[in-house]
Amino acid sequence: LTTHQETTVNTQHSAQENNSAAFPSATVLGYPRLGPNRDLKRALESYWAQKLSDQALEGAARGVVASAAARIQELGVDEPSAVPASFALYDHVLDTLVAVGAVPERFSDLRSDAGPAKGSVTRRGSFILARGDDARQPLEMTKWFDTNYHYLVPEIGPQTTFSAAPHELVSAVQLAAEQGTTVRPSIVGPVTFLALAKDDGISATPCRPLDRLEDLLPVYAQILVQLKNAGAQWVQIEEPAVVADFAHLTQQDLQVAITRATTYLAGLTERPKILVTTPYGDAGPLLSPIAHSGVEAVHVDLVRGELKDQQLDLFTQPGSPVLVAGVVNGRNVWRTDLEAALSQLEALRQAGARVSVATSTSLIHVPHTLDGEDHLDPTLRSWLAFADEKTHEVATLALGLAQGREAITQELQISARALATRQEAPGVHDAAVRERLRAQKPADTVRADAQIRREAQARTLFGEGGLPLLPTTTIGSFPQTAAVRKAREAFRAGTINRERYHQFLQDEIAQVISLQEELGLDVLVHGEAERNDMVQYFAENFDGFAVTRNGWVQSYGSRATRPSILWGDVSRTGPGVRGEAFTVPWISYAQSLTDRPVKGMLTGPVTILAWSFVREDQPLAQTADQVALALRDEVLDLEAAGIGIIQVDEPALRELLPLRGADRPGYLDWAVNAFRRATSAVREGTQIHTHLCYSEFGEVIQGVNALNADVTSIEAARSRMEVLADVRSVGFSRGLGPGVWDIHSPRVPSTNEIETLLTSALDHVDADHLWVNPDCGLKTRNYAQTKQSLANLVEATGRVRERI
Numbered sequence: 001l002t003t004h005q006e007t008t009v010n011t012q013h014s015a016q017e018n019n020s021a022a023f024p025s026a027t028v029l030g031y032p033r034l035g036p037n038r039d040l041k042r043a044l045e046s047y048w049a050q051k052l053s054d055q056a057l058e059g060a061a062r063g064v065v066a067s068a069a070a071r072i073q074e075l076g077v078d079e080p081s082a083v084p085a086s087f088a089l090y091d092h093v094l095d096t097l098v099a100v101g102a103v104p105e106r107f108s109d110l111r112s113d114a115g116p117a118k119g120s121v122t123r124r125g126s127f128i129l130a131r132g133d134d135a136r137q138p139l140e141m142t143k144w145f146d147t148n149y150h151y152l153v154p155e156i157g158p159q160t161t162f163s164a165a166p167h168e169l170v171s172a173v174q175l176a177a178e179q180g181t182t183v184r185p186s187i188v189g190p191v192t193f194l195a196l197a198k199d200d201g202i203s204a205t206p207c208r209p210l211d212r213l214e215d216l217l218p219v220y221a222q223i224l225v226q227l228k229n230a231g232a233q234w235v236q237i238e239e240p241a242v243v244a245d246f247a248h249l250t251q252q253d254l255q256v257a258i259t260r261a262t263t264y265l266a267g268l269t270e271r272p273k274i275l276v277t278t279p280y281g282d283a284g285p286l287l288s289p290i291a292h293s294g295v296e297a298v299h300v301d302l303v304r305g306e307l308k309d310q311q312l313d314l315f316t317q318p319g320s321p322v323l324v325a326g327v328v329n330g331r332n333v334w335r336t337d338l339e340a341a342l343s344q345l346e347a348l349r350q351a352g353a354r355v356s357v358a359t360s361t362s363l364i365h366v367p368h369t370l371d372g373e374d375h376l377d378p379t380l381r382s383w384l385a386f387a388d389e390k391t392h393e394v395a396t397l398a399l400g401l402a403q404g405r406e407a408i409t410q411e412l413q414i415s416a417r418a419l420a421t422r423q424e425a426p427g428v429h430d431a432a433v434r435e436r437l438r439a440q441k442p443a444d445t446v447r448a449d450a451q452i453r454r455e456a457q458a459r460t461l462f463g464e465g466g467l468p469l470l471p472t473t474t475i476g477s478f479p480q481t482a483a484v485r486k487a488r489e490a491f492r493a494g495t496i497n498r499e500r501y502h503q504f505l506q507d508e509i510a511q512v513i514s515l516q517e518e519l520g521l522d523v524l525v526h527g528e529a530e531r532n533d534m535v536q537y538f539a540e541n542f543d544g545f546a547v548t549r550n551g552w553v554q555s556y557g558s559r560a561t562r563p564s565i566l567w568g569d570v571s572r573t574g575p576g577v578r579g580e581a582f583t584v585p586w587i588s589y590a591q592s593l594t595d596r597p598v599k600g601m602l603t604g605p606v607t608i609l610a611w612s613f614v615r616e617d618q619p620l621a622q623t624a625d626q627v628a629l630a631l632r633d634e635v636l637d638l639e640a641a642g643i644g645i646i647q648v649d650e651p652a653l654r655e656l657l658p659l660r661g662a663d664r665p666g667y668l669d670w671a672v673n674a675f676r677r678a679t680s681a682v683r684e685g686t687q688i689h690t691h692l693c694y695s696e697f698g699e700v701i702q703g704v705n706a707l708n709a710d711v712t713s714i715e716a717a718r719s720r721m722e723v724l725a726d727v728r729s730v731g732f733s734r735g736l737g738p739g740v741w742d743i744h745s746p747r748v749p750s751t752n753e754i755e756t757l758l759t760s761a762l763d764h765v766d767a768d769h770l771w772v773n774p775d776c777g778l779k780t781r782n783y784a785q786t787k788q789s790l791a792n793l794v795e796a797t798g799r800v801r802e803r804i
C-alpha cells in the first residue's frame with residue numbers, strides 16, 4: 001500500500017517528463033558482456049581465486065560496461081535510452097532474482113535483513129548462489145530457450161518472499177547519467193522469471209512458481225519507481241516465455257499471466273515508459289494482450305517470428321504501442337540483407353505502425369567484432385556480421401527508414417554484393433556433395449534388426465574371451481592436462497613442429513591406454529588429447545567450415561565457447577587432409593597398443609550443428625545430412641581400420657528441440673535421420689554407441705530410442721538412476737550405460753555408492769544390456785580423481801557381476 005501511495009505523488013510532473021521521451025529509432029536488446037578480449041572473464045576468475053578485491057572487480061566490470069556503451073553509441077545507436085543496461089556479471093536471470101529478492105530459503109543467510117539494503121544480496125552472495133560453497137550446491141543451471149547460453153534456475157515455493165532490491169540496475173542508470181547518457185535498464189519480466197523457475201520443493205504440496213505472480217507484481221512496481229527516480233526514461237521488460245511451450249504450463253496459463261502482468265505494469269502511475277520484448281520466436285496469440293496492455297513499446301522477433309495481417313493492426317491504431325521491429329538476427333553471424341529488411345520496415349510503417357529498428361534478440365549470442373578476424377577468407381568475411389557490425393546495421397536501417405534509401409546507398413550496395421557473391425561462391429554449392437545426397441536411398445539409414453546385430457556383435461566382440469557381462473568403459477575424453485593444452489598451443493604457434501606434436505599425442509595415447517589396462521576397463525578409448533573441442537576439431541577437418549580467432553560467446557558465468565562457422569556444403573576433404581580420415585590414425589594407434597577393443601569416437605551431426613553458427617540459406621535438415629555423410633565416411637574408415645566399436649556423441653540432441661511443441665516431431669525426424677545416415681553403413685557386427693549427457697529426456701526419449709544405437713550412455717548418477725523409468729517407458733531394449741559417476745564434481749564416488757547405483761540400475765535394465773560408465777567425458781577432471789573413481793567403478797562392477 002505504502003508504495004502505491006508513494007507512486008501517485010508527482011504523477012503530473014512525471015507524465016510530462018515521460019511524454020517527451022520517444023522510443024529511440026534504433027536499439028539493440030543486449031550486447032556481449034565479457035568484453036572484446038574477455039576482460040570480465042579474467043576479472044571474475046581472479047576475483048574467485050581471491051587475487052582481486054571486491055573493489056577491483058567492480059572497477060573492472062564498470063570498465064567493460066562503459067566501453068561497451070561507448071562502442072554501441074559510436075556505431076550509431078546513440079539516442080537517449082538506446083543503449084540497454086543489461087550487463088550481468090554472471091547471468092541476467094540471477095540479477096533479476098536478486099532484484100526481486102527471491103533468494104531461495106537454503107541461501108537465506110546471504111540476504112541482509114536490516115538497513116537500507118534490506119532484502120538484498122551482496123556481489124559475493126550472488127556468486128555463492130551461482131557457484132555454491134562448501135555447504136551447498138549452487139542454483140541449477142539450464143539452457144536459456146534454444147540457445148547455448150545457460151541461466152541459473154530460480155527456486156520458488158509458496159513461502160518464497162519477494163522484495164525490491166534493484167541496486168545493480170539503479171546504479172547502472174545513475175552511472176550512465178554521470179557520464180551524460182541515458183540508458184535503458186533491462187530486466188527479465190515477471191512471467192518469464194516465474195515460468196523459468198522451479199518448485200523449491202520445501203512445501204509438502206507442489207508449487208507452481210507462476211501461481212506466485214500476484215505476490216511478485218508489486219515488487220516490479222517498486223523496482224519501476226526506483227528506476228524512474230534514478231532517471232530512467234524507458235525500461236526493458238523481457239518476456240520471451242510467450243514464444244515457447246512449457247511442459248508444466250498451458251497456453252491458457254501463459255495468456256492469463258501475461259495479460260495480467262502487462263496490464264498491471266502499464267497501469268502503474270509512477271514508472272518509466274515500458275518496452276516489452278518477445279525474442280527467440282513467435283509470440284503468436286500472446287502478442288495481442290501485450291500490445292493491448294497499455295505499455296508504450298513492444299518488441300517483435302521478426303527473424304524467427306512474423307506479424308500476420310490482424311497482428312499488424314495491434315500497432316496501427318491510435319494509441320498503439322511503438323513496434324520495435326527485431327529485423328537484425330541476434331542469434332547468428334550472417335550479414336543482414338539490408339534491402340529486404342528495409343523494405344519490410346517500410347511496409348510496416350506504410351501500414352501505419354510507428355516503427356523502431358532493433359535486433360531480434362540480445363547480441364550476447366554472437367561474438368564481439370570481426371575486427372582481428374583477418375585470417376578469414378575475405379569473401380567469407382564479407383558475409384559476416386558480429387555484434388558490432390550488427391549494431392551498425394541497426395543504425396543504418398534506422399537512418400534509411402528516416403531519411404530514405406539514398407541516405408544509405410553505399411551500405412545497401414555492400415550488402416547486396418555480399419549476398420550475390422555468396423550465392424555464387426565456390427564451396428557454397430558443391431555439386432558432388434549434393435549429388436551424393438540425392439543418391440541416398442531410404443535403406444541408407446536402416447541397419448539390420450537389433451537382435452541380429454546383437455548376435456553378430458557377440459561373435460565379434462564377445463567371442464573367444466571377449467567382453468564380460470556389464471562391460472566397463474568411459475565416454476571418450478581423458479583429463480586435458482596443462483601439458484596437453486601447452487603442446488597444442490605450441491604446435492599452433494609454430495614453436496614445435498607437426499612431427500613433435502604427433503609424437504607428444506602418441507605418448508599421451510600410450511599412457512591413457514596403459515592406465516585403462518591397469519585399471520581393468522573392458523572397452524578402452526584413446527582419450528581425445530588431439531581435440532581442442534569436440535565440434536571445432538571436426539570443423540577444422542571438414543570442408544564448408546571456418547573457425548574464428550577471437551569469436552567467443554558466453555556460455556555461462558565466465559565461460560565462453562568459440563563456435564565454428566558452417567558456411568558451405570560439408571564434406572570430408574579439408575585442406576591438408578584431403579579425403580583422409582582424421583580420427584583414424586589416433587584411434588588405430590591406440591588399438592595397436594592393446595588386445596582389448598578400443599572404441600572409436602566421433603561427434604554426431606546434430607551436435608556439430610548445435611554448437612556452430614550454421615548457414616541459413618537452406619533447411620537445417622539438409623545441412624545435417626551433409627554433415628552426416630562426411631561422418632559416414634569416417635565411420636566406415638574406422639571400421640575398415642579394424643575398430644569394432646564406434647561411438648557417435650549427440651549431447652546436443654535435446655538442445656535444438658524447437659520451442660513450440662508442434663515443430664518438435666519434424667525436428668526429431670530429421671535429427672534422428674541424420675544420426676542414422678552417419679551410422680548405418682557399418683556391418684552387423686560393428687557396434688554403434690551413442691552418448692547423451694542429460695538425465696531428463698521428456699519428449700526426446702522417443703528420438704533417442706529411434707537413433708537405434710546398439711549402446712546408449714546417458715547421465716544418471718546425480719538423479720540416482722531415476723531417469724531409467726523414463727527410458728524403460730519407451731520399451732528401450734538395446735544396450736544402456738547409465739552413468740555411475742557424476743563427473744561434474746571433483747568428488748570421487750565410493751565403491752559402495754557405485755555398487756548401489758548399479759544394483760538399482762538392474763531393477764530397470766536386463767543384466768545383458770547393462771553397461772558401466774561415468775556420466776560424461778573426463779576432460780575436466782584430474783588424474784588423481786580419474787584413477788580413483790575408475791578403480792572404484794571397476795571394483796563395484798566386479799562385486800555386482802558375482803551376484804548375477
Ligand code: GLN
Binds near residue numbers: 475649691
Ligand atoms: N566424447 C566426448 C568426451 O568424452 C563427449 C563429451 C560430451 O558429451 N559433451 O569428452
Ligand code: ZN
Binds near residue numbers: 651776
Ligand atoms: Zn556428455
